[in-house]
Amino acid sequence: MPRTRFLLLLIAATLAFIFNSGTARAQAQEASGIVIAVLPFEVNADADAQYLKESLPTLISDRLREAGFRVVGQDRVMQLVDEQGFEYLNLQAAKDMALLAGAGYSLYGSFSQIGEDLSLDVRLVEAFGLKQAVPLFVSNKGLINLLPAVDELVSKVKLELLSQDKIAAVEVRGTRVLDKDVILMRTGIKTGDIYTPSKINADLKNIYALGYFDDVKVNVTDVPGGKKIIFDVKEKPRIQAITVLGADAIDSEDILAAVNTKKGAVLNPKVLSDDLNTLREMYRKEGYYKAKIDYKVEGEGPQARLNLNIEEGNKLYIEGINIEGAKQLDPDEIKAQLALTERGWLSWFTKTGVLKEELLERDAAAILAYYGNRGFIEAKVGEPEVEIKDDGIYVTFKVSEGDRYKVGSVAFRGDLIVKQARLRELIAADDMADGAEYLDRSVLREDMKALSDFYSNYGYAYAEANIQMDQDMENKTVAITFVMSKRQKVHIRRVVIEGNSKTRNNVILREMRLADGDQFSGSKLQRSIVRLNKLDYFSEVDIEPVPTGDPSEMDLKVKVKDKNTGMVSGGIGYSTSDGVFVSAKITERNLFGRGWNFSLNGGWSSKNISYGLDFYNPRLNDSRWGGGFGTYWRNEDYDDYDKETIGGVVSAGYPLGEYTNFLTSYRLEHYNVTDVAANAANDIKKMEGPNWSSVVSGTLKRDTTNKAFNPSTGTLNEFTVEMGGGILLGDDSFVKYTYDSNYFTPVFWDLVFHWKGSLGFIHDNFGGGDIPSFERFYLGGINNVRGYSSRMISPRDTSSDDRIGGNKMLYMNFELLFPINEEFGLVGVAFYDMGNAWNDGENFFYDTKQEDGQDLMLGLYKSIGAGIRWFSPMGPIRVEYGYGLDKLKDSSRHKIEFSMGQFF
Secondary structure: OOHHHHHHHHHHHHHHHHHHHHHHHHHOOOHHHOEEEEEEEEEEOOHHHOOHHHHHHHHHHHHHHHOOOEEOOHHHHHHHHHHHOOOOOOHHHHHHHHHHHOOOEEEEEEEEEEOOEEEEEEEEEEOOOOOOOEEEEEEEEOHHHHHHHHHHHHHHHHHHHOOOOEEEEEEEEOOOOOOHHHHHOOOOOOOOOEOOHHHHHHHHHHHHOOOOEEEEEEEEEEEOOEEEEEEEEEEOOEEEEEEEEOOOOOOHHHHHHHOOOOOOOEOOHHHHHHHHHHHHHHHHHOOOOOOEEEEEEEOOOOEEEEEEEEEOOOOOOEEEEEEEOOOOOOHHHHHOOOOOOOOOOOHHHHOOOOOOHHHHHHHHHHHHHHHHOOOOOOOEEOOOEEEEEOOEEEEEEEEEOOOOOEEEEEEEEEOOOOOHHHHHOOOOHHHHHHOOOEOOHHHHHHHHHHHHHHHHOOOOOOOEEEEEEEEEOOOOEEEEEEEEEOOOOOEEEEEEEEOOOOOOHHHHHOOOOOOOOOEOOHHHHHHHHHHHHHHOOEEEEEEEEEEOOOOOEEEEEEEEEEOOOEEEEEEEEEEOOOEEEEEEEEEEEEEOOOOEEEEEEEEEEOOEEEEEEEEEEOOHHHOOOEEEEEEEEEEEEOOOOEEEEEEEEEEEEEEOOOOEEEEEEEEEEEEEEEOOOOOOOHHHHOOOEEEEEEEEEEEEEEEOOOOOOOOOOEEEEEEEEEEEOHHHOOOEOEEEEEEEEEEEEEOOOOOEEEEEEEEEEEEOOOOOOEOOHHHOEOEOOOOOOOOOOOOOEOOEOOOOOOEOOEOEEEEEEEEEEEEEEOOOOEEEEEEEEEEEEEOOOOOOOOOOEOOOOOEOHHHOEEEEEEEEEEEEOOEEEEEEEEEEOOOOOOOOOEEEEEEEOOOO
């Protein structure tokens, strides 16, 4: 060490020793008598945190000053560091710096950050080496918690430098029921803290405020290592039993379940007070607004009985609802919009007429909306006034109507991406203007949404449609201007999939109508949700647009939750067509998570035995083609013959647009007809013996429904042509055409109207041949005209009177669907059916006679009925009752029918 530097250190050390020794003795080791030099810190973190090299020592210095210490200024410290030329700091350098700065202690160390974890590793060094350096360590998470970490470091410095008592132990005495941890959690002290009488006193108050104690005392004793804090508590009585007295309108068990005070707990007046308020609110909701509820404690000592005393009083109903200020609109029509209703003669049963206070604000808003939708754009509704009298409750809504306005004109301005004429096609506000109708705000809201959705289809995901209304107070009209703001056009940066534990990403992505790099489209987003839902692989589907920070891009987060798509089932049941049956089935609609459909099934009944295996891949190698195969064996017992069949089918499909698909298949089967009745029809006798059937089919299917099961909107249409025989060879020769159409639409409330129509025609294949009777048309049963026995609606053979099937058929179903329990998928249905099958030479609507010879209106058998449908874990289940309105020979007119399978 150079001689000059040594002399400077010696002089500084002497001065510091004299100063600190005198100060320490004079101020009895108070914080103000201690001088600390905070040295530079080493920062081990990324580039974004290097600023802490300068700011961290300053921050620590400021907090030490606030704690009462004298701290050497940072400018002085950095000057000394530069003068001494320290390359790095160690214990000796820290002592030298403390002496040069005239401080009794120096503080140095490092700051480290790894991910979210940060730490301060510090050494507190005494200038003269009379005490060993004290290591101090603090850790926390996130730079946002750096200041709390510094405060903890300062607390540890203060604890080391000031001779304050520490808390050596904390104890709770006197508890019998309560866990001591409940009390300790209420305090803010712990072993090792500095003993502070004011803080101990505050903790005593906190313990008492728990409400479980009649008395709380604190004792402080000296023990090795510091102070021992003892909280002595005296618990309130323990509740041995709770009795509800006077309750009639509400069951005592419901009351006991609603309160937080329980048997075996310590009596707590604060909790009891909250419980009484809870019970008063329960009674208010039931209409008992004058109910009086209090409690009484019986018994002294550690055990007591709690009585909840209830005086219910009379139940009060809403006797009157007054719309004060309603002049231009009928008050009765306004009251029809309210959720609250006046008392009726069935209120005791329907529970209407009870005041539910949470609905008051809702009804006030409903009145304001009702006026706003009828041209009263200045209408105001005051706070509802409730008056509770002895005879009932009276509610008053005060209304200020203002003037009534019609729509004068409609215009557009702002960012118009198409001509105004095109935008007018999207809205209904211009119709109000053309018809000089009163302004309807609900129409404007729908128009704004329609315009925003339209813009989103052109990539403007954040487009907004706002409304400017200009009043003409003289003519009482409003000029409507839609102000369009298209904002930035948005593209999809990435499509991210979450939540799929089974289904593979490619199965999900191929149903998406938006992909990486595509321009955003609201309609394609909604279509993607519909397509994913219609896969029926997921219990939950949600697509969330996620901002990326770039206004021209967004991510799409596709969140799904896989559900069970496989099923192993078996059972014994009853079918209206087959009687008692036994079935077993293995099905997987999403095999290996690849979207493959596989099933293996068998069924046994008194009339039929069948086995089958089917496989279908809807997207071969993720192409647009689908393909599959199946094989089956059946033994069927008909009224006039038996039929044993073994066969196989190969199929393929290809989409022809977003909603339309083309499906084709080829079926080859061998069947043997035996046990033909002697009086059977000639068409049936011709089939006796072994036969081959070679059939090709093609189907066009267009599906715009919103769900796979129980849809509420859209259409489903199928047109199928089957050809057997001819160039395909085989014994069966026919060409068969069928067309099925379904239409779904919501009507009102939650009701859905469903119409299904089916039309069929069959003729000989070109070149002649026989049409097998089982390929002809038979109606009756749960799948077409309900109420009549299965396959009983059919033309008859003139000689044998057997049903031989028609070469043409027509039926229609009119259904009204309504939810029974949405959570369990229960749906009710009421229906009206009509249909018939006609023979060769008979036209559609041919005047078929009923069993009693009367004319059949339109030549169609008709029925009415109702039923329940359940989307069960085993698949869609239908139980329906039908009543035939016309008389049909050998057929019942009352049928309760059951089926499991697709609803369409």
